[in-house]
Amino acid sequence: MASVVLQASDVLVGYGGAPVCAPASFRLAPGKALALVGANGSGKSTLLRAVLGLLEPMGGTLRVLGEAPDERAAAFRTRVCGVLDDDAWFPALTVREHLYLTARGHGVLGANDVVTGLLEEFGLEQEQHALPVALSSGQRRRLLLAAGFARPRDLLVLDEPEQRLDRAMRDHLASRLIDEKAAGGAVLLATHDGDLVQQVADRAVFVSDEAVEVLTPAAAAARIAREPR
Numbered sequence: 001m002a003s004v005v006l007q008a009s010d011v012l013v014g015y016g017g018a019p020v021c022a023p024a025s026f027r028l029a030p031g032k033a034l035a036l037v038g039a040n041g042s043g044k045s046t047l048l049r050a051v052l053g054l055l056e057p058m059g060g061t062l063r064v065l066g067e068a069p070d071e072r073a074a075a076f077r078t079r080v081c082g083v084l085d086d087d088a089w090f091p092a093l094t095v096r097e098h099l100y101l102t103a104r105g106h107g108v109l110g111a112n113d114v115v116t117g118l119l120e121e122f123g124l125e126q127e128q129h130a131l132p133v134a135l136s137s138g139q140r141r142r143l144l145l146a147a148g149f150a151r152p153r154d155l156l157v158l159d160e161p162e163q164r165l166d167r168a169m170r171d172h173l174a175s176r177l178i179d180e181k182a183a184g185g186a187v188l189l190a191t192h193d194g195d196l197v198q199q200v201a202d203r204a205v206f207v208s209d210e211a212v213e214v215l216t217p218a219a220a221a222a223r224i225a226r227e228p229r
């Protein structure tokens, strides 16, 4: 496997020709996790969207698994899994059917058993035959996360995965991400959770319009504690 999963060199992102933050440079290797931290609206999600190939950078060089990100490319979508807070559901498919479709669509063997395990892991057994419209926002969040883990991936990109999770589920997510690294996966997450940064991340990137700095997880957690929310 490539020794670098993600390489950003002076990447500038924004909308309508206006950058949302300073140019960002960072790299991520297999088996490592990188956290993007910073104030609300600082540009974390926008950087994630560029990594996922959903937004063309305005400047700099961005390489994901050696290529410019392109979500239209099947090879890219096979290896890069994004979990955004986008609530993109098929309204007539149940929780179980969503997970099964995701796993089967990515060629997972024994998809039914994989789904059964994920339903239990993410506390969705009772809701497995419910439609998305019937779920609480926290249950929908857990379904989004479970769908991310239902399919193969080399890079897992998560936007504020801690949102709407209780403490126990946050801790479970942290251990799941540590396992992901141990299995050789790379994790890029935007987060406001300093504990999650310290539990999971090997490095952090502090995003702002003045400068984008690479920090230790402890330094990033200290910055998060100081940021107004």
Ligand SMILES: Nc1ncnc2c1ncn2[C@@H]1O[C@H](COP(=O)(O)OP(=O)(O)OP(=O)(O)O)[C@@H](O)[C@H]1O
Residues within 6 Å of the ligand: 015, 020, 038, 039, 040, 041, 042, 043, 044, 045, 046, 047, 190
């Ligand atoms: N589609 C869009 N078009 C124009 N501006 C946008 C769009 N999406 C986000 N923005 C703006 O870009 C800036 C950065 O937003 P972004 O969502 O990347 O920040 P963030 O760091 O992820 O914030 P938060 O922590 O609140 O999720 C904000 O000023 C936001 O209003």
